[in-house]
Amino acid sequence: MADLSIEFYAVRFKNPVIAASSELTLNAANMRRCIDAGVGGLVAKTLTDSEAMRNQTRKNSKWRFLNEKHRVSPGKLPREFFFYGRSGLAEEEPAEWAVELKEAAACAEEHDAVVIGSAASSSGPAGWAELAKIIEDCGIPLIELNFGCPHPSQMVGEKTGMVVGQDPEAPCEAMAAVAGAVSIPVITKLTPQVTDMVEMSRRVREAGASAVTLTNRFVGFTVDIENERPQLYGWAGVGGPWIKPLSLRSVSKTHVAMPDLPITGSNGCYDGNEILEFMMSGARIVQMCSAVMLKGYPYFTEVIRQVDAFVERKEYQSIDQIVGIAARKALTYDEIMALPPEKAEIDYDLCVDCGICAERCYYHSTRESDGRYEVGDTCRGCGLCSTVCPEAAVSIVGGRVL
Ligand SMILES: Cc1cc2nc3c(=O)[nH]c(=O)nc-3n(C[C@H](O)[C@H](O)[C@H](O)COP(=O)(O)O)c2cc1C
Structure with a gap:
């Protein structure tokens, strides 16, 4: 096997394949399954201080994998699927979540994997700082701030996730408060629903972010024409492999503008080749969610094998070499x-x-x-x-x- 290890803001990952914050990492048992499948790291489900966001996961998790005609096709897994659905954030209260996180961190250490904590507060900058501190105190080496969760935008009064991410000031205020509260590096996970991703990345960096995750999902709307209604009752998060070119635009533009800003890729990665596409666009590590939710945890092992086969065939000395290689060749x-x-x-x-x-x-x-x-x-x-x-x-x- 080739050496797939890569440094991400002084944290070493044995490979760049990361389980994204989601139901894949809903609790310690699920995080263990990611680790057993061989991931370089995982982002834990987002810790929150919002009861409404916890309740979303408990009572309103509904997903549909839609085919190319935007229809449910039971038993069939089209490659270019649409993942339309909604859920919330971690179900546990912070103290209970810390138990899950510590258990996952211990398991990760045994298997040379990295657990990244994730936080989203609806109580303003002090709330973000408090959640981040809880995560740091669990012995976690990196934190991701979730400024991208699409669902709060459809909920009355929930000022977290994408609602913060789209505000002109709130992400920087939250980031600055977190930077003052913890000493570990902080990644900000951004919403794709902003006009200028490069400018957004620059602003959170100036506020203290060590790295960015580009990006979380969009809000979508799909229609069941027979019933003359929206699918799943209304608006929901939407993504899938088809969205990848838009994510790669964000990653590549941000990498070209700020080559020394570490980026983790997210939103639309389907397989090992696409891990490489994200990396060649400028991501150092790449998160996967929907494709693995659809295919199951062992799919991570297959994805890592695909990355390994490419790196071996191309005889790269280090996987670091490919980060941003295609983005830098893009002509105006x-x-x-x-x-x-x-x-x-x-x-x-x-x-x-x-x-x-x-x-x-x-x-x-x-x-x-x-x-x-x-x-x-x-x-x-x-x-x-x-x-x-x-x-x-x-x-x-x-x-x-x-
Ligand atoms: C069911 C589901 C739950 C998710 N939960 C979270 C979450 O708790 N925190 C977060 O930052 N992102 C969450 N996400 C977003 C994913 O981490 C990821 O950014 C997104 O799904 C795009 O990646 P993909 O194309 O690999 O699915 C969730 C996504 C899905 C589909």
Whole structure:
């Protein structure tokens, strides 16, 4: 097995695969299952001082895995599933939660894994600081502040999670209070529902955050047309593998702007290759939730095996090498403009003259001429004809040789 270990703000993880804060880490027994499956670390379910958020988990946990038509498909696990649902935060009161956390930390130590504590207060900065201190006192080496939980935004008067994350001042005030209360590094987990993720990351960093988690889930809405109602009675959190490009945008933009800010990736990671995509975009460690909830804890072992196989095949000296490697190669629109032109090229040995390429050419470049289709001068190499050609007879040539 390759060496998959990586440093994250001076905390060493044996591999970058992390169980996200969720029902996967609902209590010590569940955290043990993550550790047994081989994760480098896990984020415990979020500790809260809000009875309403505890009750959400106890009484309002409802989830639907929807297929590509946004329908429940029992027994079938589409790869591009939508996970639509709601839950709350940790069910235990802080003192009871500390017992779970200490048990998980002891188990993690035995197995060279890391437990990250998670907190979300609805009592303002002092409340965030108090919860963080409880976590630190359990011997936990890292804390994640949950400024991203989508559900409080649908609850009356719950000023925590995403409601704090979207406020112009509250996340920085909470972060500053926590930084003053604990001596361990603090990660802030952000909501994707802000306009400028880079600016948000910069602001929490200035307030004392050592790292950021990008990102928690969105709030969504799906409709059951037969019953003319929303699914699951109303608004709920939504995510799944399809969301990954949006998460990678947040990760890559933030990494390029602040390369020395450690990032943990979250929201849309499906398998080992996608762990690598998050890392190449700039994440040092990557959290997984929905895909593992769907497939079960042993899936973590498979994901780690996939990462290992890639790292071995590529003969990387250290997994550190790949962090941000793709983000740094991203060209600006102006730089892309300066590349040599690209153009469609038809392989007439494969072409069957169906004409789909011409019919879908919105620049009127590919046309029929003397009984065959030809690419004209107005071609910009957009690539649509190559995508729709049923015979794979069209390729795009030119541009920069990669
Ligand atoms: C059922 C469920 C419960 C969750 N509970 C928490 C939580 O307590 N704290 C938190 O920070 N995030 C929570 N999350 C968000 C996940 O940690 C994760 O950020 C999100 O699901 C996106 O990752 P994924 O695409 O791997 O699922 C929860 C997500 C789900 C689906």
